[in-house]
Amino acid sequence: MDATRDLVIMTRGLTKDYQMGSETVHALRGVDLEIRRNEYIAVMGPSGSGKSTLMNLIGCLDTPSGGEYVLNGQAVQDLDDDELARIRNREIGFVFQTFNLLPRASSLHNVELPLIYGGVGSAERRERAEEALRMVDLGDRMEHKPNELSGGQRQRVAIARALVNRPSILLADEPTGNLDSATSAEIMAVFEHLHKNSGQTIIMVTHEYDIAAHAERVITLRDGQIESLDADITVPHAVAQ
Amino acid sequence: MSWLVALGEGIVIALDSLRANKVRSGLTILGVTIGVTVVMVMAAAITGINDSFTELISSRGPTTFYVAHAPQGGGIQTGTEEEESAFMKNPPLEPRWADQLAQLPAIKSADAIADLSQSGYKARHRDRDIGVALVAVGADFLETDNGQLEDGRFFTSTEAKRGRPVAVVDSQVAEDLYEGRDPLQRQFTIASPSGQGTATPFQVVGTYRRADNLFAGFVSHYMLIPFESAWQYVPFWHRLITFIVTPKDGVPIDVAMDQVEGKMRQIRRLHPGQKDNFAIITQDEILKLWGQLTTALFSVMFALSSVGLMVGGVGVIGIMMISVTERTREIGVRKALGARRNDILWQFLVEASTVTLVGGATGMAIGGAIVWAIDHWTPIPATVPLWSVLAALGVSALTGIGFGLYPASRGARLDPVEALRYE
Numbered sequence: 049m050d051a052t053r054d055l056v057i058m059t060r061g062l063t064k065d066y067q068m069g070s071e072t073v074h075a076l077r078g079v080d081l082e083i084r085r086n087e088y089i090a091v092m093g094p095s096g097s098g099k100s101t102l103m104n105l106i107g108c109l110d111t112p113s114g115g116e117y118v119l120n121g122q123a124v125q126d127l128d129d130d131e132l133a134r135i136r137n138r139e140i141g142f143v144f145q146t147f148n149l150l151p152r153a154s155s156l157h158n159v160e161l162p163l164i165y166g167g168v169g170s171a172e173r174r175e176r177a178e179e180a181l182r183m184v185d186l187g188d189r190m191e192h193k194p195n196e197l198s199g200g201q202r203q204r205v206a207i208a209r210a211l212v213n214r215p216s217i218l219l220a221d222e223p224t225g226n227l228d229s230a231t232s233a234e235i236m237a238v239f240e241h242l243h244k245n246s247g248q249t250i251i252m253v254t255h256e257y258d259i260a261a262h263a264e265r266v267i268t269l270r271d272g273q274i275e276s277l278d279a280d281i282t283v284p285h286a287v288a289q
Numbered sequence: 290m291s292w293l294v295a296l297g298e299g300i301v302i303a304l305d306s307l308r309a310n311k312v313r314s315g316l317t318i319l320g321v322t323i324g325v326t327v328v329m330v331m332a333a334a335i336t337g338i339n340d341s342f343t344e345l346i347s348s349r350g351p352t353t354f355y356v357a358h359a360p361q362g363g364g365i366q367t368g369t370e371e372e373e374s375a376f377m378k379n380p381p382l383e384p385r386w387a388d389q390l391a392q393l394p395a396i397k398s399a400d401a402i403a404d405l406s407q408s409g410y411k412a413r414h415r416d417r418d419i420g421v422a423l424v425a426v427g428a429d430f431l432e433t434d435n436g437q438l439e440d441g442r443f444f445t446s447t448e449a450k451r452g453r454p455v456a457v458v459d460s461q462v463a464e465d466l467y468e469g470r471d472p473l474q475r476q477f478t479i480a481s482p483s484g485q486g487t488a489t490p491f492q493v494v495g496t497y498r499r500a501d502n503l504f505a506g507f508v509s510h511y512m513l514i515p516f517e518s519a520w521q522y523v524p525f526w527h528r529l530i531t532f533i534v535t536p537k538d539g540v541p542i543d544v545a546m547d548q549v550e551g552k553m554r555q556i557r558r559l560h561p562g563q564k565d566n567f568a569i570i571t572q573d574e575i576l577k578l579w580g581q582l583t584t585a586l587f588s589v590m591f592a593l594s595s596v597g598l599m600v601g602g603v604g605v606i607g608i609m610m611i612s613v614t615e616r617t618r619e620i621g622v623r624k625a626l627g628a629r630r631n632d633i634l635w636q637f638l639v640e641a642s643t644v645t646l647v648g649g650a651t652g653m654a655i656g657g658a659i660v661w662a663i664d665h666w667t668p669i670p671a672t673v674p675l676w677s678v679l680a681a682l683g684v685s686a687l688t689g690i691g692f693g694l695y696p697a698s699r700g701a702r703l704d705p706v707e708a709l710r711y712e
């Protein structure tokens with residue numbers, strides 16, 4: 049297997065600086081990262097370690113201060129806002145801790161959103177949105193509004209929305225942070241299923257070890273740098289403390 | 290594609306938030322509503338008045354013109370105060386001159402008339418005393434008037450020439466003076482504003498209904514008598530005498546006017562170089578004056594409604610700033626899902642114009658109701674011209690877009706990372 053052709057994400061010396069008043073904060077201090085197709089990765093690290101910043105850069109929500117970021121063979125570090133929006137639309141599916149569904153819209157409309165911004169025609173849009181909802185077992189909740197759904201169901205709508213445009217990467221930021229453990233297990237089962245059957249690349253930020261344990265590989269960050277590209281979290285306290 | 294969906298989405302969201310925040314939204318759209326209402330009502334009233342006026346003027350025939358002692362066409366003040374008082378020095382017209390004008394080769398007819406409708410004359414019958422709008426006219430008055438004889442007859446040209454004391458009255462006079470009994474052949478006397486009565490009793494020979502016209506509607510107790518009878522029996526201010534002059538068929542109006550002017554100068558004994566001390570007023574001039582008046586009205590209307598729309602526009606900025614702030618996180622989500630700046634911009638512009646369009650539509654409904662009421666309950670004929678509906682809708686949408694642009698572009702420029710982090 050050709051290793052470089054299979055790379056979904058490659059970063060070289062990725063840095064990100066913020067200006068906080070007169071002080072410059074170095075949120076990322078040179079990150080080299082390679083993630084392959086169909087990997088299932090958890091990103092961990094204490095708060096302030098730069099994991100949110102890294103996720104924003106990987107998700108093309110933000111641009112790096114320095115370094116290189118190649119996504120599916122395309123250098124994206126210098127793209128402008130609208131080009132980044134296009135990349136996000138095609139390549140990235142976001143799953144948020146707080147679901148971030150549009151409260152007044154039905155499940156179906158929420159899932160259709162990425163297709164709307166991708167310029168997909170209405171018939172195909174509806175078909176694909178319904179298919180995505182069926183995939184997360186919500187075929188019978190298409191016309192429900194978010195407030196008519198349970199937390200787990202909402203997150204599944206969000207997952208359907210993230211998947212509907214068939215992105216190469218599913219980017220989940222604390223996807224179970226607002227869910228109880230039973231529902232968390234349910235969501236993790238969905239990820240597991242996607243990983244095994246859809247060939248999706250999944251990158252998940254979490255601070256819970258039992259959630260991270262679902263991933264194949266755990267990347268840990270500390271002080272804006274990679275601490276480990278394949279951390280052993282079977283002895284959680286050793287890592288955390 | 291996405292703009293079309295955003296259109297529907299924006300409208301739904303806008304209507305939704307209007308419903309959710311009734312007071313806030315109501316106050317916001319109030320300015321737009323008032324502006325549009327004003328435009329509608331004024332446009333309808335002016336259009337209606339214009340139509341009536343044009344109809345009234347042109348009912349006299351397009352080449353008919355007037356001779357008066359001063360240029361005060363249709364009661365419209367034309368000059369400065371100084372000019373007005375100079376005109377006041379012009380001697381009045383004498384009725385017999387009308388006959389001389391009628392002799393001119395280009396002239397078909399020239400009649401003296403006097404509109405005494407505003408002068409406060411009264412009609413008396415036994416102990417009854419009612420105010421009447423008295424107009425002294427020629428026998429062929431009905432040929433150039435849109436009113437209708439209802440009963441009896443009009444006075445004959447012989448009666449007119451001899452100044453017989455006969456009158457044609459409207460139904461209101463009949464009712465109030467004779468307690469609803471048939472007025473034909475009944476008698477009354479005319480009292481001047483100072484209370485002096487005429488000795489000679491007038492006789493009602495016919496009843497008449499004025500044309501359904503704005504300028505008819507303001508006047509009731511309408512009474513027509515032959516000019517010659519007024520001249521003989523009713524004391525009145527002679528400066529109210531006007532000649533209605535109709536050129537012969539096929540004679541150009543300026544030829545007729547030249548002849549009349551020459552004859553009038555001769556009658557008035559004016560030397561060459563002396564200014565006319567009388568005025569010839571054509572319908573074009575009256576319409577032009579009227580046009581100037583309504584243009585001024587339109588400008589006032591425009592200014593008034595602009596203020597309303599400005600107030601509404603500022604309200605739109607406010608409501609849209611709140612909407613953008615409230616939905617900062619939603620903007621972040623939409624951007625994460627691939628919305629470009631223009632997608633967000635469009636979404637909020639649609640929302641803003643929906644808000645103002647609702648305001649505009651409300652204003653149109655209110656305005657339409659007022660116009661209907663004016664048309665039904667007042668003598669002013671008001672019709673809503675199509676252009677004012679389109680203008681009102683267009684202007685309210687533009688207000689939304691214009692004033693929504695700033696909040697919308699604020700939303701569109703939000704950094705997705707910041708927006709997603711917003712609580």
